[in-house]
Amino acid sequence: MKLLRAIGHLIITIFLTALTQVGGLIWLLVLLLASKFKLKKRYLFPMVYLVFNLLLVPPVAKYFGREQLPVFDKDLKPRHYLYPLLFRNYVVPEMKTLLEQSAEHLKYQSIGITYLDANFPFLDGFPLLPHLSHSDGKKIDLSFQYVNSKHQPTDKKPSLSGYGVFALSEQNFTSNSCIENGYWQYDYSKYLTFGTINDLNFDSKNTKLLIQELLKYPSAQKLFIEPHLKQSLGLGHMDKIRFHGCQAVRHDDHIHLQIR
Missing domain, CATH: 3.30.1380.10 (Muramoyl-pentapeptide Carboxypeptidase; domain 2)
Incomplete structure (x- = not known):
């Protein structure tokens, strides 16, 4: 069961990375936070994703010339x-x-x-x-x-x-x-x-x-x-x-x- 769960998370990470570049990283961060603080991933992911999308990525991207x-x-x-x-x-x-x-x-x-x-x-x-x-x-x-x-x-x-x-x-x-x-x-x-x-x-x-x-x-x-x-x-x-x-x-x- 743990192996299947790990494979599932890997597939999600690859898919989100291919689709959005940073979505896979966000998913891994959500997994870490959800495990540490006993939070629901389905609620946490949209919130963390929007924080990255609206607040974190735009200023950081400027350092990469974008x-x-x-x-x-x-x-x-x-x-x-x-x-x-x-x-x-x-x-x-x-x-x-x-x-x-x-x-x-x-x-x-x-x-x-x-x-x-x-x-x-x-x-x-x-x-x-x-x-x-x-x-x-x-x-x-x-x-x-x-x-x-x-x-x-x-x-x-x-x-x-x-x-x-x-x-x-x-x-x-x-x-x-x-x-x-x-x-x-x-x-x-x-x-x-x-x-x-x-x-x-x-x-x-x-x-x-x-x-x-x-x-x-x-x-x-x-x-x-x-x-x-x-x-x-x-x-x-x-x-x-x-x-x-x-x-x-x-x-x-x-x-x-x-x-x-």
């Missing part, structure tokens, strides 16, 4: 609170400055920036699954812009996660080519929507303005979207917009930005 992105700012915000709760909203200071300045400029055109996965708070090279990169604080995924059924710009998104709803997918010949060549994972993000909501359409005008704003900063190194979107948005002249390759996943549901 800063937390805004959570409650209306012009630069997460798709929902799950991303900050899972410690996935950390970036290097240069990326935070770029995003904050972009949000400040775009708000006068009624465009807000919605971020998805960024990076964990500590350690270069620590993978942020399921991404291939997002391990050095210099990468972030951002949502496209959308219009509602009345063709009015909205900050709502078509899926709960922000991923998996593809824009103008009938034009995406790259996706078909990658899948036909054996890259089965290329469109697997369609399974990661966690539910589709809202009757929305891709806003090509404001998405173009967002991309142009992001890439005007010298620190912006490259930006990934699908090739068909680069052409349909009239951005073919911008060398910083690249094709991410078939080994990744398709990028007609979000923008991937990285800095130098």
Whole structure:
């Protein structure tokens, strides 16, 4: 029984570490506290987790060169609170400055920036699954812009996660080519929507303005979207917009930005 319990705690630790980077450490601390003070783990864990999330990790992350992105700012915000709760909203200071300045400029055109996965708070090279990169604080995924059924710009998104709803997918010949060549994972993000909501359409005008704003900063190194979107948005002249390759996943549901 003790062996099974130990294996169970090990699995929980590994899972929380992979999901949040620091969750496994928090779970081990909770086990220690629960044993020492005879406390219930199911009550103690949420409390300790929130203390780490809200109070301890943000200031410590600064010593590792990472800063937390805004959570409650209306012009630069997460798709929902799950991303900050899972410690996935950390970036290097240069990326935070770029995003904050972009949000400040775009708000006068009624465009807000919605971020998805960024990076964990500590350690270069620590993978942020399921991404291939997002391990050095210099990468972030951002949502496209959308219009509602009345063709009015909205900050709502078509899926709960922000991923998996593809824009103008009938034009995406790259996706078909990658899948036909054996890259089965290329469109697997369609399974990661966690539910589709809202009757929305891709806003090509404001998405173009967002991309142009992001890439005007010298620190912006490259930006990934699908090739068909680069052409349909009239951005073919911008060398910083690249094709991410078939080994990744398709990028007609979000923008991937990285800095130098």
